Amino acid sequence: MATQDELKQAVAQAAVDYVAAHVPAGSIVGVGTGSTANFFIDALAKIKDRISATVASSEATKKRLEGHGIKVLDLNEVTSMPVYVDGADEITAKLEMVKGGGGALTREKIVAAVADKFICVCDESKLVGTLGKFPLPVEVIPMARAYVAREIIKLGGQPKLREGFVTDNGNVILDVHGLQIADPAGLETTLNGLVGVVTNGLFACRGADLLLLATPSGVKQMAR
Numbered sequence: 001m002a003t004q005d006e007l008k009q010a011v012a013q014a015a016v017d018y019v020a021a022h023v024p025a026g027s028i029v030g031v032g033t034g035s036t037a038n039f040f041i042d043a044l045a046k047i048k049d050r051i052s053a054t055v056a057s058s059e060a061t062k063k064r065l066e067g068h069g070i071k072v073l074d075l076n077e078v079t080s081m082p083v084y085v086d087g088a089d090e091i092t093a094k095l096e097m098v099k100g101g102g103g104a105l106t107r108e109k110i111v112a113a114v115a116d117k118f119i120c121v122c123d124e125s126k127l128v129g130t131l132g133k134f135p136l137p138v139e140v141i142p143m144a145r146a147y148v149a150r151e152i153i154k155l156g157g158q159p160k161l162r163e164g165f166v167t168d169n170g171n172v173i174l175d176v177h178g179l180q181i182a183d184p185a186g187l188e189t190t191l192n193g194l195v196g197v198v199t200n201g202l203f204a205c206r207g208a209d210l211l212l213l214a215t216p217s218g219v220k221q222m223a224r
Contacts, residue, residue: 002216005039007123011214012039015085015121016047018212023082026052028073030111031065032086033058033104036121040085041065055081057111058104059168075111084115088208089134089201091126095208095224096184100137100201103167109199112206120208124215131184135160135175137201142172144196151194152176155187171198 002010019029031041031054041061044051045068053071055078056062062072086108088097097120099105112118136157140148149159157176165173181187184204191200211222 004123004125007214007216008036008039009043011121011123011212011219012036012043014212014214014219015040015119016043018119018210019044019083019085020047020050023051025050027083028053028055028078028081030055030081030084030086030115031057031061032084032108032111033061034087034102036087036123037061037085038064040121041068041070044068045070055111055114057086057108058102060102061104075114078114081111081115083117083119084112085119085121086112088120088122088126088203090128090131091120091122091208091211092128092131092184093222095120095211095222096131096202096204097207098131098134098136098181098201099203100139100173101134103137103162103165103173105137105201106139106167106169106199109203109206112203117209118206120211122211122213124213127213131181131202132179135177136179136181137162138174138176138191139167139169139171139198139200140174141196141198145172145174148194148196149174152191155190169198
């Protein structure tokens with residue numbers, strides 16, 4: 001039986017193989033944050049001469065990429081990017097996701113918005129029928145924390161401050177428990193409309209375009 005790390009390594013390699021086969025040489029690749037993304041970075045290093053540069057969704061990702069000698073650009077320098085590769089905390093068959101367990105949700109969402117295609121890399125434990133078992137991260141400007149928490153309670157969620165954590169943007173995260181998210185895009189829009197919310201970890205209005213899903217019998221592909 002494959003371990004979870006072995007599944008993550010397998011799907012990370014599959015993503016690098018996809019980049020090598022489908023992304024034009026000399027392109028810029030967007031890179032996500034988290035354990036599976038780290039395996040992707042390590043595998044990407046083997047074909048780093050085939051890409052011109054990357055865009056990182058967090059300071060931790062930037063440091064790991066640069067550690068492999070891979071060039072990292074500021075997103076403001078980039079006008080086009082064929083692909084963004086990142087993991088998810090939960091994903092449905094419709095390729096709607098909950099992300100942000102590592103706290104990089106805002107930058108992940110921004111980089112994904114610029115990319116032509118979002119490739120999600122996961123092991124099969126992340127595939128769910130309904131989103132919400134994993135607490136939904138909401139990035140909040142610090143002075144709005146209590147107000148936003150009260151509004152989230154009205155929506156049926158149980159917000160909990162992520163203690164001792166500050167995002168790369170200098171904000172706090174409320175992890176929202178107790179949700180059964182029947183309408184991910186609707187809830188994403190509602191939460192983003194609360195004053196003081198920077199963004200939330202629902203990636204449904206712009207979900208993944210392709211899911212590479214690691215299973216014990218191999219990596220499966222699911223497209224939107």
